Structure formats: structure tokens, C-alpha cells
Amino acid sequence: MHVLVEFIVSLASTVGFGLITNIPRRSLLPAGITGSMAWTVYYLVLQVNHGLILPNFFAAIVIGILGNISAVLFKVPVNIIYVPSLVSLVPGGILYLGMRSFTLGQESHTSEYLFNTLTIAIALAVGFVVAEVIFYRIKPLLMKLVQAQKTSD
Numbered sequence: 001m002h003v004l005v006e007f008i009v010s011l012a013s014t015v016g017f018g019l020i021t022n023i024p025r026r027s028l029l030p031a032g033i034t035g036s037m038a039w040t041v042y043y044l045v046l047q048v049n050h051g052l053i054l055p056n057f058f059a060a061i062v063i064g065i066l067g068n069i070s071a072v073l074f075k076v077p078v079n080i081i082y083v084p085s086l087v088s089l090v091p092g093g094i095l096y097l098g099m100r101s102f103t104l105g106q107e108s109h110t111s112e113y114l115f116n117t118l119t120i121a122i123a124l125a126v127g128f129v130v131a132e133v134i135f136y137r138i139k140p141l142l143m144k145l146v147q148a149q150k151t152s153d
Helices: 002-019 025-048 054-074 080-087 092-101 105-150
Strands: none
Touching: 002 025, 002 080, 025 054, 025 080, 054 080, 054 105, 092 105
């Protein structure tokens, strides 16, 4: 039940951010589903591994694969799907705490927060790279399915 609540709330936040950033209406639902699936994967992996790297890594892979698939199916640039889907994973709060501790002169806290921010950013970037490699392998199959759908219509 808790996973369903996480899914619904993340769907609403992703669609809401998509509305704020003015993405095309036809891509709101695909971006919302992509973002909510990524957050659900993040949440489930976090239950098993309480670190920073694996939950963000696997969530980025989900965004990368589903975002690319959605971009092909709905004929939008992949960044239109990526940006709202990624908003719940961006370590803005941790970066804020790092900057705050920096201005307060708390060097040990600053280095910890900035290290965590960098770790999350690297995990997300590597996850997107892995997703691109995976999508590159499944793209020909997806294109055949799209072509078959066009010819049957």
C-alpha cells in the first residue's frame, strides 16, 4: 500500500513539475509515468540498500530507458521526458544544506553534504549512460514495432 502511495504522489509531482516547466500536454502522462516508475524503483531499492548510489543509479536507468521509449512513441525530444522525471531525484536539499553549512563555517558538514551531492550526481549520470547503452540495443526492436503499428493503421 505504501508503494502505491509513493507511486501516486510521485506521479502528481512529476506531472506538476511538467506543467510548471510547460512541457507539451501530450508528454505529461508519459513523463509522469516515467518519473513515478523511477521513484518507485528508487524507493524499493532504498528499502534493500540504504546507500546513496544504488537507488539513484537504478532510478536513472529507469528514467533513461522509459524516457527514450516514450520519446519514440510520443514523438517528443527525450529531454522533455527526462527533466520532469528527474526532479524528485535531484539532490537540491542536500546541496542547500552544504551551502548553508559552508556559510556558517562548518567545514566538516560542508564536505559531507557536498560529497553526498557529488555521489548522487555521478550515480545519476552513470545510470543515464547505462540506460542509453541498453536502449541502443532495444531501439531496433522498438522501431520495428512502431513501423508495424503504422502499417496496420
